[in-house]
Amino acid sequence: MPDLSSLRNRPEFWLAAVIAVFVLALSLATPSFLSISNFVDLTESYAVQAIMATGLFVVLIAGGIDISFAATASVAQYVAALLATRFGLSPILVIPAGLAVGTLLGFINATLIHYARVNSIIITIATMNVYFALLMYATGGHSIYNLPEWWSERITFLQFETAGSDLVRITLPIVVMVASLGLCWVLLNRSKTGRQLYAIGGNAEAARRIGLNISRLQFFAYGFAGFMAALAGLVQANRVGEAVPNALYGTELSVLSAAVLGGASLLGGVGTIGGITLGILMLAIIQNGLNLLDISPYCFEIITGAIILASTSLTAVSVRSRTRSRLVEEAPNV
Amino acid sequence: MTAPVFLELRNVFKTFGNFQALRGIDWDVREGEIHCLVGENGCGKSTLIKAVSGVHAPDAGGDMRIAGQEILSFDPMRARALGIQVVFQDLALFPNLSVAENIAFDGNLGRGLSPKAAIRRKARETLDRLGHDLPLDLQVESLSIAERQIVAIARGLAGSARLIFMDEPTASLTRAEVRRLLDLVRKLSAAGIAVVFVSHRLDEVSAIAERITVMRDGRMVGTYPASALDQRTLIHLMTGIEIASHHVARDCASRDVVLEARHLSRRGEYDDVSLALHEGEVLGLTGLLGAGRTELALSLFGMTKPDSGALIVHGQERRFRTNQDALAAGIAYVSEDRLNLGINAEQSIVDNLDIAVLPGLANRFGLISDESRTQLAKNWVARLNIKLSSVEDAINTLSGGNQQRVILARWLASHPKILILDSPTVGVDIKNKEGIYALIRELSDQGVGILVISDEMIELFATCDRILHMRNGRIAGEYSPSLITEQALEERIYA
DSSP, X not given: OOOHHHHHTSHHHHHHHHHHHHHHHHHHHOTTSSSHHHHHHHHHHHHHHHHHHHHHHHHHHTTOOOSOHHHHHHHHHHHHHHXXXXXXXXXXXXXXXXXXXXXXXXXXXXXXXXXXXXXXXXXXXXXXXXXXXXXXXXXXXXXXXOOXXXXXSOOEEEEEEOTTOOEEXXXXXXXXXXHHHHHHHHHHHHBHHXXXXXXXXXXXXXXXXXXXXXXXXXXXXXXXXXXXXHHXXXXXXXXXXXXXXXSSTTOHHHHHHXXXXXXXXXXXXXXXXXXXXXXXXXXXXXXXXXXXXXXXXXXXXXXXXXXXXXXXXXXXXXXXXXXXXXXXXXXXXX | OOOOEEXXXXXXXXXXXXXXXXXXXXXXXXXXXXXXXXXXXXXXXXXXXXXXXXXXXXXXXXXXXXXXXXXXXXXXXXXHHTTEEEEOTTTTOOTTSBHHHHHTGGGXXXXXXXXXXXXXXHHHHHXXXXXXXXXXXXXXXXXXXXXXHHHHHHHHHHTTOSEEEEESTTTTOOHHHHHHHHHHHHHHHHTTOEEEEEOSOHHHHHHHOSEEEEEETTEEEEEEEGGGOOHHHHHHHHHSSOOOOOOOOOOOTTSOEEEEEEEEEETTTEEEEEEEEETTOEXXXXXXXXXXXXXXXXXXXXXXXXXEEEEEETTEEOOOSSHHHHHHTTEEEEOSOIIIIIOOTTSBHHHHHSTTTHHHHOOTTSOOOHHHHHHHHHHHHHHTTOOOSOTTSBGGGSOHHHHHHHHHHHHHTTOOSEEEEESTTTTOOHHHHHHHHHHHHHHHHTTOEEEEEOOOHHHHHHHOSEEEEEETTEEEEEEOTTTSOHHHHHHHHHO
């Protein structure tokens, strides 16, 4: 049982507290906020970003960063849509093909990072531009509207009516999101590979000396991020019923801020799935609240930018003050 | 009675490019013995450790045997399987993982599910064997340095070690922690595990070693029974030179005070510090790592602001806003962490040397000519006897000792009246240290007041007229080198 002081050192604790305050404030301001149906709608609209966040999170833990995942998701989604419409392939072929494209793009990132030995943020900003520009060039920006029914149809796993006779549906995006978060949790906390990823993110040199294969783990992390991005792309097309090449463009920053907000360190090795989930929830609530309060959507971007600034500088300041106060405390007592 | 040989090397060479790091090593370590390996920086100790732990393969032609078995191909995994473990100087731990996972990380190698329970069990057993109790679920980054060291040793032990190398394990420990570590080493040895201990602290070496091996320039100078060597003989074997005897401390109390601190405090760093530095005096400031010495120096140099107290320079009270103010007041500071904070490694010697005095080189149009810069650099290179081929070369082409002189020249070029030297010979070989000591004495003869921050007794006694001892952010005592011995002062510092 962790005591309160160790709980207070965890970003998840503070995030949960801030979320509670927001929920309270928003439900006082707009009565429609605190309802099951609003909450489920909110979850569904953020499911795609949450799935991408799990992939990004694995890369962050391994000490890297990936900015290209939204472009990867778009490419994988469009390739799969082409296979389904122009060639009329069945889902048994289309879905694995889409996921394979995403994984492949992730491997390309890992190859460049590993062999060119360039900082991963530079490489993935570059590949983001290349992947996305290639997609726009090849498609001319045209969307695919005639997705087959198996893909575009809304798949509901559970539905019920609330007391206020709102219809609530638990749909595919929510189920895939929960499954992705679960898979990622098992991977990072229960598998040997996951613990190795934490190890290389914590101290890559020590990991090398203990005999871990750093490049193989990097390939795994970026490949996993590509796979998750592709999954998110496929789910997104299901949600909106069409494949729009630039639909996901621009979500990089909010997914990244959700991860940072949830306590993932940009230096690697630190962060939890619970934190990421709370981070996404926080962003979802802010955006939803702004909508309900009829505030300009640009405010949301101001807020995500400010969140990254505030949470990274707060971490840096608290690390500095901790080292400073330790200087005298740690000196041996006479 | 002599124990059987566990590790045996015959005629081992290791070449990097055209540099021979190991030149025909013949060496053996016996089962369960405590063996110290000493030598200057760059003598090949680290390369030797890497060769016998599988990190670097030695050149073909040598012969390596472990427990009598000839080793043909080798890598870190195989070295560990044969019972060779290394506790690296940087410990090589995972700060973000728990104590248990750091100790028994081997359980996480391969694929499949992480065996959490087995890892905890293994970690617990190993800590029990060491007689230490650490919370298994605590993250390593929240441990003290001494506790982290225990974790690193436990990791070695968990891999069923028969020989553990410890590379400079005591560098950042307090005296009490060192004693506990040495006890632990004896315990390992009693359990039949050999320990090779690499250290610069010669008193520790003679306290625990059964045999001492001295290395120099990639060769074995020899292996000696510990009882046969004293400190000065050991230095002589390591460097081939005799260290100069002490200089005579001068009494400078009657001279003008150039720098004075009155009740200076900064929360969390140092507390109620008063000191006076006289013209031409060399004042030593010693104490444990974290006692607040460097923090105090940073405030004297205007890099941080004291919370309270007064700073008086040449009789005038000063409040520095930045170190530019301190420079203007005639204060120069040579930082401890020269490699990270002091030099621009890729830039030329000229660039590194004149950076603090550039405005002074400008002509009336505010422009700086290359000749004036080169001339300045050449003057200082000649004065400080820095060995180099061209002042246009990158500074990282120089040896550590010569780099240190370039940095000294940088600050001397500003003609300081007050010079603060933070650990001036860290990373400098013993044979080059003497040259820096001579320079310090020469500058003080010219009237420069010098504050030397150091924890090397030989250094303090070779240069200082007075020594202040700092502990927990406060001045704990003042000593004259002519009235106390090196050993007695060291005892007080580590008490």
